[in-house]
Amino acid sequence: MTSVARDADADTLFAPPVMPADRTALFLDFDGTLVDLAEAPDAIAIDEGLAALIARVAAKLDGRLALVSGRPAGDLARFLDVPVTIVGSHGMEFRWADGTRQEAVRPEAMNAVVTAMYRFAAAEPGVIVEVKPLGAALHYRRAPHLADRAEALALEVGGVDGLLIQRGKMMVEVRAAGGDKGSALRRLMQGDAMAGAAPIFLGDDVTDEDAFEVARDMGGAGVLVGDARETAASYRLANVAAVHRWLAEIAA
Known part of the structure; x- marks a missing residue:
């Protein structure tokens, strides 16, 4: 899974295969990945079945799933009421699946x-x-x-x-300062539940590139969501709808 899979023209990344559920840990960005981007942070539209889909995938992966976003962790918990680990503020806030929370100190500046x-x-x-x-x-x-x-x-x-x-x-x-999505991924992968799994990180923005690199270095892969561009990801899905279809295949 460490090699970069590209099409014959080497311009576009292939869509990822459905990963083996017993050997995969899945990490999902939110805006632009699970939901379409909107003009304002609170203007997003949540697909009616999204929370249930995430819950089914988490069950299929035996809990090896986390949401990792630049949004506050509380926002994600409000939008998606699913008992999974949530990392907010670009890797600086942790809401663990068991309900415990950890976050960095807010700088006075x-x-x-x-x-x-x-x-x-x-x-x-x-x-x-x-x-x-x-x-x-x-x-x-x-x-x-x-x-x-x-x-x-x-x-x-x-x-x-x-x-x-x-x-x-x-x-x-x-x-x-003090963390990013890449450092968050490394920390999450240190958990006992993640042992032996390959990390797969889905994201759409430049803020996800740190996590793509870490996933690749740890034997997994990044999946870019959206238009093709220079990236450390190994695969690509065209849009949010394609992400939902891919997740549904895993859940099935």
């Missing part, structure tokens, strides 16, 4: 970041501020012409110790 972002959004229609437990993001999907200015603001207010700049699709975030 984030208060000034949030204030500056709200001031910017108040003056620029179309910009949305998303405040998270360990970060804050500027979403400019409704105002793509403001991408450079949003980026400049993030660089200005995020250039202090303990804070990172996290870029994503039509957004830029300032967040606490």
